[in-house]
Amino acid sequence: MGIVKPTFIVIGAMKAATTSLYTYLRQHPQIYMPDKKEILFFNNFQQKNNFKTLGKRKHSSMTLEEYFNFFKGVKDEIAIGEASPAYLYNIKSPELISKHLPGIKLIVILRHPTDRAYSNFLHLRKSAREKFKDFEMAIDIEDKRINENWSPLYHYIRKGYYSQQLNRYYSRFPKENIKVILFEEFVNKTEESLKDLFLFLNVDPLYNVDMKKKVNIGGSPKGFVGHLIKHLNYYDLIPEKISQYVPQFVKNNILKMAYEKPEKIDENLRRNITNKYYKEEINCLQKMIGKDLSHWLS
Numbered sequence: 526m527g528i529v530k531p532t533f534i535v536i537g538a539m540k541a542a543t544t545s546l547y548t549y550l551r552q553h554p555q556i557y558m559p560d561k562k563e564i565l566f567f568n569n570f571q572q573k574n575n576f577k578t579l580g581k582r583k584h585s586s587m588t589l590e591e592y593f594n595f596f597k598g599v600k601d602e603i604a605i606g607e608a609s610p611a612y613l614y615n616i617k618s619p620e621l622i623s624k625h626l627p628g629i630k631l632i633v634i635l636r637h638p639t640d641r642a643y644s645n646f647l648h649l650r651k652s653a654r655e656k657f658k659d660f661e662m663a664i665d666i667e668d669k670r671i672n673e674n675w676s677p678l679y680h681y682i683r684k685g686y687y688s689q690q691l692n693r694y695y696s697r698f699p700k701e702n703i704k705v706i707l708f709e710e711f712v713n714k715t716e717e718s719l720k721d722l723f724l725f726l727n728v729d730p731l732y733n734v735d736m737k738k739k740v741n742i743g744g745s746p747k748g749f750v751g752h753l754i755k756h757l758n759y760y761d762l763i764p765e766k767i768s769q770y771v772p773q774f775v776k777n778n779i780l781k782m783a784y785e786k787p788e789k790i791d792e793n794l795r796r797n798i799t800n801k802y803y804k805e806e807i808n809c810l811q812k813m814i815g816k817d818l819s820h821w822l823s
Contacts (some may be wrong), residue, residue, distance in 0.1 A: 529596040533606040533630040533726055534622065539684065540644040541636035541708045547608040547718055555728035557602035559595040565609045566592040567618040576676035579654040589625065604726040610817070613690050614677055623697040631694060632722065636708035637813075637821050638685025638806065639798045643790045645681050654678070666676070682802050685805060688810045695813075705814045739775025 535543055535550075539758045544562065551558040568574075569586040596605055612618040613633060619790040622629065636644075646663055649655035657663040663681060670679050677684065694703060711718045715736055799807075804822065811818040 528590075528593050529599045530593060530626060531596060531604060531605045531607055531629065533604055533632060534612065534626075535606065535608035535610065535632045535634075536618070536622075537610040537690070538635055538641060538687065539610045539614070539632050539640050540648060541610070541634040542711055543608055543610040543634060546632075546634065546711065546722075549715075549734045549736065550606070550608075550722070553604075553723065553728055553732050555603045555732075556726065557596065557599045557605045559598070559607060561595065562607075563609050563611070564592065564595055564607050565611055568609065568611050568615045570621055572617060574676075574683060575674065577670075577674055577677040578655065578678060579649075580652065603728050606726075611677065613694075614680070614684050616693070619693040621678075621698050622725060629698075629702070630725065630752045631703045632725075633691070633705045634708055634711055635687055635705060635810075637799075638682075638687070638797050638803045640708075640790070642681040642685055642687065642798070643795075645678070645684070645741060647788070660790070664798070682798075686806050687804060688806060688813050691810075705816070707816060707818075 535546060537543070547558060547562045550556050566587060570589075572586070572594075595607065599605055612622070622631075637804050642664075643660060646655060646660050655663060657666070663679075667680065667682055671683065691703075692704070704722065706718055706721070719734060720730045721785070723732065725818075799822065807818050
């Protein structure tokens, strides 16, 4: 078999259940996805980012040949894909994807931008990559960080302007090649959402996946176990090759012991942030994607 290229990509958004989606999609016998999630090839290819970040940088540039090698395990699968949710926000990704993978299908999950931003903040807090304990303080310094070339990981508010990001894709790909679903649709009606996605990918829509697996659990570390895991994550001391051989139920029990449940954002703060940063954006977005988003403003 020659070079195998992906036929679809989950491009975003970050902190919008893309890890769960990746876990479910790759269970389908007609879908092939690499063991590695977030290859992030198009975030780094032909780009010199040199972003500031707390903790170790995990991603580096690779060649097209190295990227396509992630799909060399394909046998007779119909849909071949990967999931790198940072592609949605990256300015150069749409151009690079359209150039090297013309005709590809794209999947996007959109979460309420304030909730997404707060989840992003908690994720970095959990992995010891955010020094601020207060969400508002992290938001206040966001523009300063962007001007100082901090990683997009810290662009909490800016990543929530979905219409600008989607527009870069709509200008390069046919609208019928871009599937947009809402976070709450995926979480509350997972089976229906997956069936719709399977149809979009031209695979058997009736296949039932195992949705019991807990993935990418949020929260704050507690006790010795929690802080040990945080320390190991911070210094990249848990190799994926080891992690993949640990049974899922063992991982789930460890996470339950290690982390408190994610703290919820204060409702008044949530409302204020939404009104300040996202009111016009949400109105613009719902016209673009043809979905009612009035509940995001209520």
